[in-house]
Amino acid sequence: MAVDESCPVCRTAEVVCGKWTLLLVRDLAAGTLRFCELERSLTGISPRTLSLRLRALEEEGIVERHTYPEVPPRVEYALTEKGRALLPLVDGMRAYGERWLARRCEDAVAAALVSDVAAAA
C-alpha cells in the first residue's frame, strides 16, 4: 500500500529515506564530486547502488550531472537548488542525532574503559 501522498512530510520522507540518499546530499553539500570520489567517501557502497541513487536523485531534480566528453570519461555531480534546500533538514537531523542518539561504538568504548578501570581497581 502506498503511503499518504497528501502528507508533505511523507513526500519528503520518501525522497530522503533511501539508505544512502542523505549521505549523498551530505557529501555533495561540500561541492561538486565525481563518481569515484563519491564511491570513496561513501564507504561500502556498491557502484550499482550509487548509480541507482544518483539517477533517482537526478530524476527528482535534487542532483545535477555534468558529463565531460573526455578520455577517460569524467562525470561530475552537484546539488541543485532543490537539493541545497535539503541541507537545513540534514543539519536538523545531525543536531538531533548528536543530541539524542549516542554513537554506539563510542558508548561501547566508554563502557569498556569504565569496566576496565573497575576491573583494575
Add this chain to the structure above:
Amino acid sequence: MAVDESCPVCRTAEVVCGKWTLLLVRDLAAGTLRFCELERSLTGISPRTLSLRLRALEEEGIVERHTYPEVPPRVEYALTEKGRALLPLVDGMRAYGERWLARRCEDAVAAALVSDVAAAA
C-alpha cells in the same frame, strides 16, 4: 552492510526511515492517542505493523506507552521529550515537501482542469 554509525545524520535517518514512523510522530504530536485511534488516523496500516512500529519507537524512547488495567483494555501512546524533539524536524520536512514536492494528485487535477478549459475554448 550497515550504514555509517559515526554519522549523526544517518543515525537519525535510521530512526526516522520506517514508512510509518513519521506519520506516528506527526499524529502523536497532537497528544495522547489510543491504539485504535492510531489505526484509524494512519489509514491503511495493519495492526501488525502499527504494533511493531510502536514497539520499536518505545524501545528507542521516542514513544511512551501507558496501560490501564481495565475492561475493555485501554492503552495510550504519547511522545516523550526525545520524541517531541523530532517535531522541528518533522516541520522542516513538511516545509520542504510543500515548497518542493508537489502533490501528484493535485497536479493531475490542476492539469486536467487546465486542459479541460483549453479543450472547451
Add this chain to the structure above:
DNA sequence: CAGCATCCGCCGTGATACTG
C-alpha cells in the same frame, strides 16, 4: 573511469485470522 547486467538475500510490509 563510469557505468550497466545479472543474480540473490534480507527485511519491512501487507493480508488474514485468531486471542486475552
Add this chain to the structure above:
DNA sequence: CAGTATCACGGCGGATGCTG
C-alpha cells in the same frame, strides 16, 4: 479493545563480472 500468529511478497541493497 489491543494486540499476536502465520504466511507471502516486493523492493532495496549487496556481490560479481563486463563494457565503452
